Amino acid sequence: MRGVIYARYSCDKQREESIEGQLRECRQFAKSQGIDVINEYIDRACSATTDQRPAFQRMISDSYLDRFDVVIVWKSDRFSRNRRQAMAYRDILKENNVKLLSATEPNIEGPAGILFEAMNDGYNEYYIAEMKVKMKRGEKENVLEGKINGGAIPFGFKRTGKYTWEVNEDEAKTVRYIFDTYASEDMTINALVKLLKKKGLFDRKGEPFKHATLYRMLSNRKYIGEYHWGEVSSNCLPVIVDKGIFDKVQERLKSHHRKAQSFRSDDEFLLSGKIFCGECGSLVVGESGTSRRGKVYRYYKCSKAKHKAQACQLKPIRKEALEGYVCFRALEFLEREANIDRLATEIQKYQMSQSPLQKELEKSIEDTSRKMDNLMKAIEAGLSPIDIKARYNELMDRRTELEHELDEEKCKNPVMDIEDIKLLLSKCRNVIPETDKEKKMLIDLLVRSIVIKDDGDIDICYNFRESSPKPTISFLGSTTNLGWSTILNLSRTLVYDVMVADQCFGVRLDASELYP
Secondary structure (H helix, E strand, O other): OEEEEEEEOOOOOOOOHHHHHHHHHHHHHHHHOOOEEEEEEEEOOOOOOOOOOHHHHHHHHHHOOOOOOEEEEOOHHHHOOOHHHHHHHHHHHHHOOOEEEEOOOOOOOHHHHHHHHHHHHHHHHHHHHHHHHHHHHHHHHHHHOOOOOOOOOOOOEEEOOOOOEEEOHHHHHHHHHHHHHHHHOOOOHHHHHHHHHHOOOEOOOOOEOOHHHHHHHHHOHHHHOOEEEOOEEEOOOOOOOOHHHHHHHHHHHHHOOOOOOHHHOOOOOOOOOOEEEOOOOOEEEEEEEEOOOOOEEEEEEEHHHHHOOOOOOOOOEEHHHHHHHHHHHHHHHHHOHHHHHHHHHHHHHHHHHOOHHHHHHHHHHHHHHHHHHHHHHHHHOOOOHHHHHHHHHHHHHHHHHHHHHHHHHHHHOOOOOHHHHHHHHHHHOOOOOOOHHHHHHHHHHHEEEEEEOOOOEEEEEEOOOOOOOOOOHHHHOOOOOOOHHHHHHHHHOOOOOOOOHHHOEEEEOOHHHHOO
16 A cells, blocks of 8 residues: 655644654554555644645645555644544545554544544544643733743843843833934824934844834833733833833824825825725725836735735726826816706705804894884884884894894805805816825815726715815905915815715726726
8 A cells, every 4th residue: 555644743842853753653553554655744833723734735635646545644633633624634535545544543444433533533622722721821820920921022122031021221222212202203103214214223133113113112011011911911021111201102103193004105195095996895005016127116906905815806006097097087077067066056055054053043134124124014004103113123233133143153154155166166177286285185175985996997986075274255256367276275165075976987997007
């Protein structure tokens, strides 16, 4: 019979000699059974709780090729410690007419063998589960006793024993400088990265600090002596950073929080937060890449495809082409008079809904005026003016007071005339944005979301949201020669959260213009 040996050990802490011991006993077993060993498959530092083991998968693949009749393992737990996977791969070997034999355990045939395999597989999985529980319990006790369980040693600390760390003074000086600078200076992490490089302060490997490294450092509570492990914590570490400074840094980090991916490139991705993948529904984010010839490509990429290879089929899309195209379609949208009319109507409705007091004041003024008119009609009908003069003066004073309140309300929450809104929106379509700032203003003005599909289809959904400060109405008609930035700034005062369902439409792009 042709046989192969499969050997494995779990982690780097185990010695290479354990493989030699397994092979030796498997070879002795093969010799005693008259099996000719033709190959050996060995996985080093691979857990049997998963089937993602290179040599193991190669052995399973080779079983389809009729290259061997028997697989020999030292013990069944070398094959797998997962019951379901053990049963599944044992069935594959059986279908390929390959037996699985253990060199140190009984190899029982028939119905009893089925029961023994099930019991053995269950025990192998139970052993790992029980060991994990014991390890977690031991790790929890370590933390409660003020001991360190392990893990990467943060910059600023050094190991002094199996369970203890102490301050590395040379590195701690840099840590304190980083915290003090970020807490006292109004700067971003990117600016801090450049400052550290300029001052010649580098990480443990002698390389410049990166944005992600500094963010983790500034958020790491180990620097104030706190050690967290799962659900338990202990103040068992030496303090490097004062807690007051640390708390101030956390407040600045929160206030400086930005959209994911925005720090990865010097260029601003104008569509960040608005663009989604039509294949998987994930957010599409900005990313930069350099070709072999050194040319920098900036493009939008599905976040799922970015973090998980082959998880999504959406191709990366050129930044400049997509942003230019969206701006073009936004301006084209304003070319339609029907769209202008609909937008103006919806905007004015929203402005009115945001000022209910204005409606009430207008109604009260109307009611007061009607009562005054009735009094005048009564005088014309022959009633003595002397009898109704006091009431008429009272109503006049009330109307003057209401008109004053209405003027104040209009200044606080101006509601533009619908024709003024149409005029202002029409001006936007007569200019072409050239700078990124102008494009960004246009996108913020009109575009709510963009959905891109792999075949080139793009769905643009238009949206309007409020911006401040708001200009006075008198300023709107002050000139007919407004600059592009001024027009957009004024237009942004019109935009509110009004979603118009029939303003969504799909268009197709030439793929050669979009894909790098």
